[in-house]
Structures are given as C-alpha cells and as structure tokens.
Amino acid sequence: MDEIAAENLQGKTGAAGPTTCSGTVHRETDVAGTREAVIAGLSAHNEALVGPRNARPLALSLRDEGGRIVGGLIGELKWQWLYVDLFWIDEMHRGAGHGEALLRMAEQEARDAGARGIYLVTLSIQAPGFYPRMGYRECGRMEDYPVAGERLHHFTKAL
Template sequence: MPTITVERTIGTTKKAVLAGLSGYNHEHMGTQRLKGLAVSLKDRGKIVGGVVGQIWTTVLFIQFFWIEQKHRGQGHGAKLIAAIEDEARRIGAVRSHVDTMSFQAPGFYRSQGYEEFGVIDGYPGGVTRHSLTKSL
C-alpha cells in the first residue's frame, strides 16, 4: 500500500516528480524545450542589475529581475526586459510571463506592455502577488 512521506530535503523526490511530469507532458505536447537566459547590466565590470528567465516550450518565464537602487529610474529596466524578450523571440518564444509582488514592479511590467491576469493576496503586510503576461 502506498504511503505519504513529508520531506525537508527535496532532491530525490524533485527528480522523480520532474521525470514523471516531463514524460506525461511529452505524451500531450511532444518534445519540450527548456532554455535558460540571463541578461546583465554592468557598471565598470560589476553586475548591478539583471534579468533571469527560462523558456519552456514557447513561453518565456521571467524568474528574477533586479537593478541596484542607484541605477533605477534611468531606463535600464526597459532595456533589460527588451533584451531578454528579443532573445526569447529568437529562440522561438511567443509569450512572456512574470509574477511580481505589489511592492516590487507590477506598474513597471504594465508599462512594458504586460497585462495582469491574476492576483493572489494573503501575504504578510497586505502584500499581493501579481501575475502578468505579454504576447511576444
């Protein structure tokens, strides 16, 4: 009889779940491409900002985006987003997706053409999580 086990270390279970899910997805979607991307902003050779994402099938998932405070508000963010979107298009992505917290950058993403499709509340301090997407 199967048993359920709660684990604090996820390595073995994560590998098994990913392998099973990948096989199942392959049955329904064919071969899936997974490609990581990163674009950095450098000042005198030091990384002072960047955006990291992953393309899965044809969707760019923006995972991390940060710019050092003193470099914000100078248009660097728009250039970084444009650069990762351009590279994603070259690889075959047709859509982009991002999640951001209410204190982070939902307004910025909207200004870059992203449309909000969901909000999750319940975070401490009244913070909400915003899910946005954009056609590439």
C-alpha cells in the first residue's frame, strides 16, 4: 500500500472555523471496502442536510418474441429525482418507438414515486439528439470526453 503523508491542517480556518486534522493518505487495494466507507460517510453527510435518499432501483426492459432482453433502462429513484444510469436499445430494434416507450414508462414510474424530475447523462456517440425530442433540456456538456472530439451531455426533464 502506498502511503503519502497528508498535510497537517492544524491552524487552518475552514467554513466552520479553525480545524485540526492530520492523517495519512493511502492507495487502497480493498476498493469495495473503501467504496463502502466513502458511501456511508457521504450518505450520512447528505442525509443530515437534505433528508434520506429513499433510494429505489428501477429496471425496465424491452423483450423480443422469444423473451430475450433487447433493450432496457436502469435507473434509481432517489430524493425527488429519477437518475437514468443506463439506457440501451439493440440496433435491430431501434427506430420503432421502443426507446420512447421505455423512457415514457420511466417518466411515469418517476411521477408515481413523487419525483420532481429526471436526470441523465449520454455520450455524443450514443443518442444525444433523442432527448430534446422527448422534452429534455441539455443542462451541461463536457468536451473531449470520452476521447478527443466527443462530448458528454447532461440532460434534465421536469415532471
């Protein structure tokens, strides 16, 4: 494990006043354990400020006649929003309205759960033009991601 001595912050002034903190920064090999600790700490902090996440997963699928999944949407309802994490339609099933049907179903699920809106991220190599047609507003863009010349698009829709 790599260790780097952390800067001793004794005497520094933060938003809450003077702080005293010392520690050691480590490169962790237990990624899962570290992730769990970070999520627990961040969740406690966030919950103290804005209330519980009340997180609930959402999984919607498009199946062909044989029952095989040929499209789907994976998201999470948390706080007052639906975050769409993954959204995919098999190439052979695109252009037939299935993406619209999945997204509308997700929107209805979000409304039924009391969500105020939907948030998602997509790449320029995916389908960024689809979302404005569905009433989504681009609220951010990162250039040269995931590679030079491409973009990461952030979209929201109020419900």
